[in-house]
Amino acid sequence: MSKKAVGSGSPRIIQSVFVLLLLSLFAVLSTFLVTIGAQIYRHSVESAEDNNNSRVMTAVVRSAVWAEDGGEVIVERLDNLDITALTVVNEFEGEKYYKRLYCAVDPDPLDGEPRSFLWESYTSEEAEFRVESGESLCELKSFVPSIEGKTLKVELESPNGTKSTIRIALRAGGAEE
Amino acid sequence: MKEGSRANALLVELLLVIFFFMISAAILVQVYADAKLKSRTAHATNFSMIEAQNVAEDLYAAENPEATLTEYGFTKEGDSWSLEKDGYFLRVALREEETDSGLLRTYDVSGVEITRNQSGEEKENILLTLPSTRFIPKEVSP
Numbered sequence: 001m002s003k004k005a006v007g008s009g010s011p012r013i014i015q016s017v018f019v020l021l022l023l024s025l026f027a028v029l030s031t032f033l034v035t036i037g038a039q040i041y042r043h044s045v046e047s048a049e050d051n052n053n054s055r056v057m058t059a060v061v062r063s064a065v066w067a068e069d070g071g072e073v074i075v076e077r078l079d080n081l082d083i084t085a086l087t088v089v090n091e092f093e094g095e096k097y098y099k100r101l102y103c104a105v106d107p108d109p110l111d112g113e114p115r116s117f118l119w120e121s122y123t124s125e126e127a128e129f130r131v132e133s134g135e136s137l138c139e140l141k142s143f144v145p146s147i148e149g150k151t152l153k154v155e156l157e158s159p160n161g162t163k164s165t166i167r168i169a170l171r172a173g174g175a176e177e
Numbered sequence: 178m179k180e181g182s183r184a185n186a187l188l189v190e191l192l193l194v195i196f197f198f199m200i201s202a203a204i205l206v207q208v209y210a211d212a213k214l215k216s217r218t219a220h221a222t223n224f225s226m227i228e229a230q231n232v233a234e235d236l237y238a239a240e241n242p243e244a245t246l247t248e249y250g251f252t253k254e255g256d257s258w259s260l261e262k263d264g265y266f267l268r269v270a271l272r273e274e275e276t277d278s279g280l281l282r283t284y285d286v287s288g289v290e291i292t293r294n295q296s297g298e299e300k301e302n303i304l305l306t307l308p309s310t311r312f313i314p315k316e317v318s319p
Contacts, residue, residue: 015184022191026198033202040209044216051223058227150238167231169238 053158057118058166060137061086061101061154064120068099069171073152075145076100081131086145086154096125103143104131116141116159218290221265222304225288228267233309236269236284265290265304279314 065073071090078085085102100121105114121134142157152168232249239245246269251258257270266289274281288304 012184015188019184019188019191022188022195026191026195029198029202033205037205037209040213044212047216047220051219054227055223058230062230151235164227165231166227167234169234 050162053162054164056138057156058164098123103140221290225265229286229288229307233286233307236309281312283308283310
């Protein structure tokens with residue numbers, strides 16, 4: 001009697017263990033797949049963010065310089081505001097106009113959180129330069145312009161740490177430091 | 178007998194579920210691999226574009242373009258110059274056109290990515306090409 005019970009119970013145990021094993025395999029593989037998917041998704045998003053940041057900040061600076069390349073391009077240090085600006089000076093009817101690209105913290109942020117931006121301002125010689133007189137273009141951590149001969153070099157860093165360097169050959173205008 | 182057939186049915190059901198899961202997993206892994214490759218290509222395209230713009234600008238301004246390319250780290254390979262970067266390489270090729278009034282010098286700066294096809298062979302994928310053209314006028318005697 002007892003032998004019969006053992007004989008009929010053993011395959012059932014094996015079957016149950018096999019089912020459990022299959023279920024565990026299913027669970028492990030599902031977790032593995034989800035983990036890999038999450039990693040790839042995160043990597044893709046980070047990479048897309050890096051690409052966007054570097055493309056936006058370099059395109060903004062390049063187009064701003066190319067648009068005004070007819071003027072005199074200078075690197076201007078504004079000690080009172082602790083800002084190094086890339087300035088293009090144009091003269092119309094005897095009056096000088098300054099187009100400045102610079103990086104500064106937003107003095108009046110909408111959400112109250114101080115963040116650093118790339119700014120563009122266009123002012124006449126008579127107008128006093130202030131940070132908020134410009135327009136914020138995109139978020140930027142650092143902006144270091146320099147001029148080597150006829151080549152303008154700008155080192156940029158986005159808020160997430162992506163660094164880019166752009167070099168522009170100044171065509172029409174002269175370059176001064 | 179009834180219990181046995183129920184257990185068998187459960188087993189078959191589980192096997193079917195795992196079979197479909199495996200098919201879905203195989204498709205998903207392919208999709209993930211594709212996404213990763215596309216992301217890598219986008220990254221290479223973006224950064225090679227920024228680098229190529231810089232090289233094109235420097236070549237436009239350079240009086241001695243070969244010295245500029247050497248300064249960047251380019252090495253000469255036949256008719257072109259190449260520089261290996263992270264995930265891509267830059268290639269510069271020169272085209273010159275002699276005219277009556279001077280020389281039209283064009284440097285084609287390309288961003289190239291190396292990809293492998295399904296049989297494992299390496300293949301060049303040209304991501305972008307930027308021309309940097311400069312006209313060098315001839316000296317005209319008065």
